[in-house]
Amino acid sequence: MNTDVEQLIKPETSETDFDPIESHVNSEYKYGFVTEIESESAPKGLSEEIVRFISAKKNEPEWMLEWRLKAYAQWLKMKEPTWANVTFPPINYQDVIYYSAPKQKAKLNGLDEVDPELIKTFEKLGISLDEQKRLTGVAVDAVIDSVSIGTSFKKQLSEQGIIFCSMSEAIQEHPELIRQYLGSVVPVTDNYFSALNSAVFSDGSFCFIPKGVRCPMELSTYFRINAENTGQFERTLIVAEDDTYVSYLEGCTAPMRDENQLHAAVVEIVALNNAEVKYSTVQNWYPGDKEGKGGIYNFVTKRGICKGVNSKISWTQVETGSSITWKYPSVILQGDNSNGEFYSVAVTNNYQQADTGTKMIHLGKNTRSRIVSKGISAGYSNNSYRGLVRVGKNASNARNFSQCDSLLLGDKCGAHTFPYIEVKNNTGVVEHEATTSKIGEDQIFYCNQRGIDTETAVALIINGFAKEVMNQLPMEFAVEAQKLLAISLEGSVG
Amino acid sequence: MDTISYFKERFEKLQTNNVDAHIKDMRDEAFTEFEQTGIPTVKHEEWKYTRINDFFNKDYHFTTDLKEQSFTVSDLSTLQLPGHEDANLIVFVNGHFHEELSHTRSDELEILSLQSAAGHDKYASIVKEHLGHSADYHKDGINALNTAFIQEGVFVHVFKSRTASHPIYLYNITDARNGNIFAQPRSLVHVAQNAQVQMVETFVTIGADESFTNQVIELVVEKDAILDLYKIQNDEANSKVVSTTHVHQIGKSVANVVTVCLNGGLIRNNLNMVMSAEYCEANLFGLYLGDNQTHIDNHTVVDNRQPNCLSNELYKGVLNGNSTGVFNGKIFVRQIAQKTNAYQSNRNILLSENASVNAKPQLEIFADDVKCSHGCTVGSLDEDALFYMRSRGIEEKTATSLLLHGFALDVLEKIKHENVRTFVEGLVTKKLDL
Numbered sequence: 001m002n003t004d005v006e007q008l009i010k011p012e013t014s015e016t017d018f019d020p021i022e023s024h025v026n027s028e029y030k031y032g033f034v035t036e037i038e039s040e041s042a043p044k045g046l047s048e049e050i051v052r053f054i055s056a057k058k059n060e061p062e063w064m065l066e067w068r069l070k071a072y073a074q075w076l077k078m079k080e081p082t083w084a085n086v087t088f089p090p091i092n093y094q095d096v097i098y099y100s101a102p103k104q105k106a107k108l109n110g111l112d113e114v115d116p117e118l119i120k121t122f123e124k125l126g127i128s129l130d131e132q133k134r135l136t137g138v139a140v141d142a143v144i145d146s147v148s149i150g151t152s153f154k155k156q157l158s159e160q161g162i163i164f165c166s167m168s169e170a171i172q173e174h175p176e177l178i179r180q181y182l183g184s185v186v187p188v189t190d191n192y193f194s195a196l197n198s199a200v201f202s203d204g205s206f207c208f209i210p211k212g213v214r215c216p217m218e219l220s221t222y223f224r225i226n227a228e229n230t231g232q233f234e235r236t237l238i239v240a241e242d243d244t245y246v247s248y249l250e251g252c253t254a255p256m257r258d259e260n261q262l263h264a265a266v267v268e269i270v271a272l273n274n275a276e277v278k279y280s281t282v283q284n285w286y287p288g289d290k291e292g293k294g295g296i297y298n299f300v301t302k303r304g305i306c307k308g309v310n311s312k313i314s315w316t317q318v319e320t321g322s323s324i325t326w327k328y329p330s331v332i333l334q335g336d337n338s339n340g341e342f343y344s345v346a347v348t349n350n351y352q353q354a355d356t357g358t359k360m361i362h363l364g365k366n367t368r369s370r371i372v373s374k375g376i377s378a379g380y381s382n383n384s385y386r387g388l389v390r391v392g393k394n395a396s397n398a399r400n401f402s403q404c405d406s407l408l409l410g411d412k413c414g415a416h417t418f419p420y421i422e423v424k425n426n427t428g429v430v431e432h433e434a435t436t437s438k439i440g441e442d443q444i445f446y447c448n449q450r451g452i453d454t455e456t457a458v459a460l461i462i463n464g465f466a467k468e469v470m471n472q473l474p475m476e477f478a479v480e481a482q483k484l485l486a487i488s489l490e491g492s493v494g
Numbered sequence: 495m496d497t498i499s500y501f502k503e504r505f506e507k508l509q510t511n512n513v514d515a516h517i518k519d520m521r522d523e524a525f526t527e528f529e530q531t532g533i534p535t536v537k538h539e540e541w542k543y544t545r546i547n548d549f550f551n552k553d554y555h556f557t558t559d560l561k562e563q564s565f566t567v568s569d570l571s572t573l574q575l576p577g578h579e580d581a582n583l584i585v586f587v588n589g590h591f592h593e594e595l596s597h598t599r600s601d602e603l604e605i606l607s608l609q610s611a612a613g614h615d616k617y618a619s620i621v622k623e624h625l626g627h628s629a630d631y632h633k634d635g636i637n638a639l640n641t642a643f644i645q646e647g648v649f650v651h652v653f654k655s656r657t658a659s660h661p662i663y664l665y666n667i668t669d670a671r672n673g674n675i676f677a678q679p680r681s682l683v684h685v686a687q688n689a690q691v692q693m694v695e696t697f698v699t700i701g702a703d704e705s706f707t708n709q710v711i712e713l714v715v716e717k718d719a720i721l722d723l724y725k726i727q728n729d730e731a732n733s734k735v736v737s738t739t740h741v742h743q744i745g746k747s748v749a750n751v752v753t754v755c756l757n758g759g760l761i762r763n764n765l766n767m768v769m770s771a772e773y774c775e776a777n778l779f780g781l782y783l784g785d786n787q788t789h790i791d792n793h794t795v796v797d798n799r800q801p802n803c804l805s806n807e808l809y810k811g812v813l814n815g816n817s818t819g820v821f822n823g824k825i826f827v828r829q830i831a832q833k834t835n836a837y838q839s840n841r842n843i844l845l846s847e848n849a850s851v852n853a854k855p856q857l858e859i860f861a862d863d864v865k866c867s868h869g870c871t872v873g874s875l876d877e878d879a880l881f882y883m884r885s886r887g888i889e890e891k892t893a894t895s896l897l898l899h900g901f902a903l904d905v906l907e908k909i910k911h912e913n914v915r916t917f918v919e920g921l922v923t924k925k926l927d928l
Binding site: 083159212391408409410412413414415416417418419420422423424425426427428429430431432433434435436437438 | 539844850866874
């Protein structure tokens with residue numbers, strides 16, 4: 001277990017000291033440091049040359065460059081969407097650096113050759129790239145700014161035929177797989193930000209689980225924005241062939257900076273017959289300061305397709321960071337008997353804005369989906385759930401259950417629900433329920449009566465409120481996520 | 495010719511003599527707005543599931559003068575709702591308030607044309623203050639279009655501390671026997687302090703040509719007043735209706751609205767409950783039974799602008815044939831509106847393969863000390879319940895209609911006016927005996 005996680009566990013496992021909120025009342029965003037490493041960047045702005053520059057930098061084959069240029073041409077024709085329930089000053093897309101990479105030697109032979117500064121950065125973040133010291137057995141692909149800097153446990157994984165590497169490596173070494181699957185779930189033209197990502201994405205992770213393999217360890221990507229004025233545009237692609245299982249984790253942090261930084265990622269998942277993919281995210285981008293200055297714009301497109309029969313895709317997310325979050329992990333349930341799940345806790349404080357939810361598109365027969373969304377708003381923040389459940393004409397016996405609960409802490413924040421339900425088949429059953437409330441005075445009183453002070457009681461209730469989702473997280477993340485929840489809400493209660 | 499210039503041509507022909515200056519200003523302003531927004535398309539979020547712009551490709555007959563109408567007393571007698579002998583009547587023909595066919599029976603209220611109310615020393619200020627309040631809630635062009643063409647609307651005033659002895663029956667009649675008709679009825683109802691009134695609204699189309707009704711009714715409810723409004727939509731397949739009902743509670747009051755949609759080509763209802771005072775109560779109930787090609791869209795808004803208000807909402811739908819149901823329920827709780835209790839429930843049953851439903855129950859909450867919830871279900875009939883009945887010798891058809899009746903009853907029993915309830919129950923029974 002890495003040092004950071006150990007640290008986290010201590011105050012929480014001993015019952016008497018259980019007081020996550022108070023212990024972090026004075027703590028700042030702890031991942032806000034900047035690493036002084038030399039980086040190599042493209043000039044500011046976006047143009048065809050920049051797209052060509054990125055492609056050339058990565059030494060990409062011709063088809064990849066064409067794909068990017070096509071996306072760029074599409075992006076130029078598109079307009080930035082305005083339907084989300086968030087407000088922010090217009091983004092100047094010409095003021096963003098689209099490519100920034102830590103300067104390094106041409107080709108690395110192993111992790112030993114990675115810049116020690118970089119290794120230190122990840123150690124500070126609690127992500128050890130040094131496999132030998134690791135006990136948890138999580139394979140990590142670390143992405144800093146725009147470039148993957150190292151992937152651990154590669155060898156063990158490849159023995160089973162599992163491919164887990166950076167996207168640029170995959171383009172070089174497994175072009176046939178990339179050509180087949182890249183953009184098959186989130187097409188280039190899908191939306192404004194996915195088109196932008198397709199044009200300029202610099203790296204990301206690629207994961208391929210061959211037929212019949214159950215991935216022996218958690219796979220994980222760690223994203224870090226470091227350089228100033230950069231945007232991070234990574235692309236993740238997970239392909240699970242027949243009869244496979246994989247659990248995938250994603251974590252993200254960024255330094256504290258006064259200006260807003262853009263993060264527009266795309267994640268695609270393909271699950272074939274009987275495959276199961278579990279994707280967990282703990283999103284902790286820098287949320288901006290107490291006055292709402294700075295922070296990351298997190299505009300992400302995540303989508304999975306249950307292509308085969310009996311396949312399953314499960315999204316779990318804990319959203320505590322970013323000044324603006326705009327993200328709808330979706331599942332297209334195409335294969336018969338396939339199953340989609342979405343578990344989410346979104347916490348907003350100060351001036352954060354979150355517009356998040358999911359889409360469950362039922363196309364195959366006997367498909368099931370389940371949505372559990374918990375929103376917690378504090379300070380001056382706004383938290384929206386936006387979801388779509390669509391049952392197509394041929395999706396007989398589709399079943400959906402959605403639940404979205406909102407908790408309001410303070411009278412200056414807002415909680416919103418925008419569920420869309422479209423049913424075109426009379427054998428489908430769709431249920432949706434939502435509640436909004438604050439922490440009841442009777443609940444607090446009950447705790448007070450039993451000698452639990454108000455702040456602890458609030459923490460207890462919030463933890464209980466979010467538990468249904470937290471339970472879905474893998475062990476390594478659950479601990480971190482619980483603590484994040486407490487930090488995000490510091491000073492907003494009591 | 496595009497839609498906007500089509501309407502512009504007609505707008506310019508509108509009569510301006512004898513039109514109150516305030517109303518004329520409103521018309522001009524509304525038309526400018528309409529010119530900017532046009533007719534909403536499916537790209538407009540509020541019109542995502544309801545397509546009306548196609549209907550504007552047709553040429554409609556705009557009647558500017560009641561004398562052109564061939565509608566007579568005998569025509570009316572065939573359309574009357576039960577209990578009409580004992581009710582105040584308001585008759586709109588092709589969007590015009592027909593004073594001769596209308597009739598005031600109660601001493602507790604007054605019914606006059608909107609133009610004369612605007613010039614009336616007692617009512618002018620009320621008209622000025624409340625006419626057009628709904629425009630704030632509909633920036634889609636359709637509301638503005640109605641306002642731009644206000645001609646002979648109706649104004650109802652229920653006197654202070656009086657309970658109307660007879661209900662008000664409001665008929666929106668479209669006479670499409672000689673050509674396509676575009677009708678835009680407009681009403682303003684003022685329920686004064688401590689007054690009480692029951693209103694029944696219905697939509698009727700006669701004739702086989704196209705009929706499009708774009709209705710706006712605004713109701714102002716003062717302190718301690720009670721308003722009951724029943725909207726019954728049982729029209730012909732050639733009728734298209736966009737109906738905006740805007741209830742503005744300006745004092746601690748109770749407003750109950752029951753909407754029953756049974757037949758028609760296209761029905762779009764906008765129901766707004768705006769609670770601008772503390773301790774208001776609003777109850778919204780709806781039942782929609784679609785079959786054939788019917789498209790029924792119910793949009794509701796509950797706007798809690800002050801603390802301590804209560805709202806209850808229940809909309810139920812049964813969709814058969816190729817029909818489509820749409821439900822969009824919005825609850826706003828403003829930051830100041832602490833202690834709000836707002837409940838909303840939408841339940842749908844799909845009976846046939848080709849029926850579909852689109853629901854969007856929406857909450858927007860800015861206050862923390864509130865209890866708000868919404869629920870939405872879509873499904874088919876409960877198989878266990880059907881099996882239970884069939885195992886007791888009840889045939890499938892009867893069992894189905896029994897279950898559907900039970901489903902509809904929750905809404906029907908909210909109609910307090912007995913004549914109307916019996917009448918509506920009869921219509922529903924006929925419809926559900928599949």
